[in-house]
Amino acid sequence: MAARHAPERRGSRPKIAFIKRGQFSGINFRIRKELERNFPEFDVEEIDIGLDLLKRHPAVMLLNWLRVFALYGWAILRHHRPVSPCFYYTPFIFRQIRRLLIAHLEGRRNEFAFTVSTQSLFDAHLAGVPHFIYTDHTHLANLHAPLFSRAFLASNKWIALERDVYRNATRIFTMGENARSSLIGEYGIGTDKVGCIYGGSNIDTSPVPLDNAAFRNRTILFVGIDWERKGGPELLAAFHRVLARLPDARLRIVGAAPAITHPQIEVLGRVPIDRVKQLLTQSTLLCLPSRFEPFGIAVLEAFAVEIPAVVTRIGALEHLVTDGETGRVVPPGDIPALADALTDLLSDPEKSQRFGQNGHRFAREHCTWEAVGKKLRAEIVPLLAGQNQDAEK
Numbered sequence: 001m002a003a004r005h006a007p008e009r010r011g012s013r014p015k016i017a018f019i020k021r022g023q024f025s026g027i028n029f030r031i032r033k034e035l036e037r038n039f040p041e042f043d044v045e046e047i048d049i050g051l052d053l054l055k056r057h058p059a060v061m062l063l064n065w066l067r068v069f070a071l072y073g074w075a076i077l078r079h080h081r082p083v084s085p086c087f088y089y090t091p092f093i094f095r096q097i098r099r100l101l102i103a104h105l106e107g108r109r110n111e112f113a114f115t116v117s118t119q120s121l122f123d124a125h126l127a128g129v130p131h132f133i134y135t136d137h138t139h140l141a142n143l144h145a146p147l148f149s150r151a152f153l154a155s156n157k158w159i160a161l162e163r164d165v166y167r168n169a170t171r172i173f174t175m176g177e178n179a180r181s182s183l184i185g186e187y188g189i190g191t192d193k194v195g196c197i198y199g200g201s202n203i204d205t206s207p208v209p210l211d212n213a214a215f216r217n218r219t220i221l222f223v224g225i226d227w228e229r230k231g232g233p234e235l236l237a238a239f240h241r242v243l244a245r246l247p248d249a250r251l252r253i254v255g256a257a258p259a260i261t262h263p264q265i266e267v268l269g270r271v272p273i274d275r276v277k278q279l280l281t282q283s284t285l286l287c288l289p290s291r292f293e294p295f296g297i298a299v300l301e302a303f304a305v306e307i308p309a310v311v312t313r314i315g316a317l318e319h320l321v322t323d324g325e326t327g328r329v330v331p332p333g334d335i336p337a338l339a340d341a342l343t344d345l346l347s348d349p350e351k352s353q354r355f356g357q358n359g360h361r362f363a364r365e366h367c368t369w370e371a372v373g374k375k376l377r378a379e380i381v382p383l384l385a386g387q388n389q390d391a392e393k
Helices: 027-038 049-056 058-079 084-088 091-111 140-144 156-167 177-187 232-245 273-281 297-304 335-346 349-366 369-392
Strands: 015-020 043-048 112-118 131-135 171-174 194-196 219-224 250-255 265-269 285-288 309-312 327-330
Touching (some): 015 027, 027 043, 027 112, 027 369, 043 091, 049 058, 049 091, 058 084, 058 091, 084 091, 091 112, 091 156, 112 369, 131 369, 140 177, 171 369, 177 194, 219 232, 219 273, 219 297, 232 250, 232 335, 250 273, 285 297, 285 335, 297 309, 297 349, 309 335, 327 335
Parallel strands (some): 015 112, 112 131, 131 171, 219 285, 250 265, 285 309, 309 327
């Protein structure tokens, strides 16, 4: 990367350009707050590529939908590939976002000390300006999920552009070890350029008393909007096996709203974040049996209130949950193993309580947004100092 001079003040403080897409499961709000908290010498300018760029160019969005169906229409029709996520997986929209972003920032590049983007669906770097990425995934990491269909893979041209996203970054921060390993092994990124700094819980983590009859109410909580991707059908099948052994077991479903009618199953759909915390405190355990999962913040939310988690050996989940210590980890799609793991914890309150306490310690020590913010500053400031020293030579 070419050396550059320190940002010109022009009567104001230098800035961080924070470039993001939507809410990113609440993560973008948290990262913005941590940038403001940990880099008080800079102002943060937020650019949403959807609201600030694409929605101002409806013709670009329409043309991209045509390309979505040209590239992925067969997979959408034959394999029931979700349509909406395909929008960002065309080379056309990748290049258009790049063009619009450069037009938005190019004339002001000297105002910025550095840029930060979340996820890795677009290239947000400015030539000569240090650029950092915080992401929960790589596209090729999906291939490690046994239940992932190759029909859902992006085109080779898009994956080549994704590689450039990582190559153009000064440093990449991942939420999980799975994404870090993929960047090194599948994208050829050097180990010195990528580091795992985890993520945090999006619920209020202040201590609250549990209301789960000391882990004896045998209540399973599922939290996730995408019912199928998060393993909802597998959980439902496993729950019927659990009921054969523990007839008083209950299942609560939050986020998704599948059409299920059963006296022991309560479908709540979307609820406010404060309500999620309350529901967690009323549960024996969280179950997230995802088919593929980049990270899994719901696990940290469970640990925040000291309840254990039952998850699948997918993505970051197997790194967040230690089998036999903070919860149970089972193979994806293995309904008998999932039923056994749920029965194990529901029938052993002392074990559930111990696992929940262990999970709380792990999350408190490694997975808080405050810790993420401190790690960002510790990594970024020395790189900025080195950049400025290079510019002065």
